[in-house]
Amino acid sequence: MISVIKELKVEELEPLVLQSEQEGFRHIRRLVNEYQSGENTFSGQGEVLYIAHEQEQIVGVIGLNQDPFSDQSTGRVRRLYVHPDYRHRGIGTQLVQKVTSEANKFYNILVLRADSEQASQFYLALGFKPDSHDPHRTHYKVL
Template identity: 75%
Template sequence: MIISVVEQLKVHELEPLVIRSEQEGFKHLQRLVNEYVAGENTFSGEGEALYIVREQEQIIGVVGLNQDPFSDHSTGRIRRLYVHPDYRHLGIGKQLVQKVTSEAKKFYNILVLYTNSEQASQFYIQLAFKQEHGNPHRSHYKVL
């Protein structure tokens, strides 16, 4: 499995992963597609990227990096992390976050994210993110 940067998202290739995420009650991948198609967030600004992981031809994981719209220009934001349930607990999510973190270090001083999932919160804490309370725009941060 190789993590690759997306130059031009082929929405139809992501559709099976979107459907699977919705079966789990997640809506963030459909938002990723909607925002990408509308041109609202194409992960194409300086310091931004969209990464995917494939197993053969199937996309099994995705994560994005944006400049944080709620902070100054020195803050990056992890967006839309999702790994297909059949491929969880294999280190793929960790590799995706490490890839984003490595890229973020080139452009940002702080990396933030928002999750309301306790399971995701624990995942990020294990990756040395600190939990932040009282901020409606971010739940975790990491000084780079």
Template identity: 45%
Template sequence: MNNMIVYEIADLGALDITELLTESKDEGFRNIHRLVNEYNEGMNTFQHEDEALFECRVGHRVIGICGLNRDPYSGGSIGRIRRLYVLKEFRRHGAGRRLVEAVIHKASSHYTKLVLKTDNPKAGEFYKNLGFKGIADDELVTHELEL
């Protein structure tokens, strides 16, 4: 799958992420609907200098998405991975890795640490394979990566 390309998104509203919305909902995940709702309501538009939203494409098809925000629970030196989702048929082909690597690259210019929260065991293993360490007994963070 060498034809996957990751781009930083300037305007989520300009993207066709219908396929991501439909499949994520069918799988029981609410994160992509939250992404769209929070973006449309202006609650989270990834517009700060130290924030970004990335898409992964194959041709014109958006196959994955992942965001970087300032961690709202820390003093500003920590970034948070938000709303990672990759279409099922592209999982285990490097799309998620490329998206998270783009987030890590962007975050390393602004933050000392990157954190996230997931209750999905497969996602937890995915992040550990990328060098994140698991955090126990924290309601807000399940994984972190020192930058």
């Protein structure tokens, strides 16, 4: 099940943070740190934070922000992560679809930065196009 998070309870996300760090990813810890500091709370217009959960366990997360490197018509996919035990079940796809649906209400284009070939292939399969013209993004999707 996927839910909008209006107020993140950081302790509930900690198992996902630890798992992501075991895989060498830092972006979920950064999500928590930026949320706690107020730097990014996903609370602006056109911004949202979603979690995927199975029973009481958070198994995935994704955010949407206005892209800080572009104009107001561009949204940015942020901090997608799915726990490895729950991958290949469509959860990542559902999270991206939720963000894309929300982005359609506010933005003309959706961008992101994928840090691996596996992530790149995932986004290409979801209709994103490669973008090598901007150092702040690797993929985009016209909405």
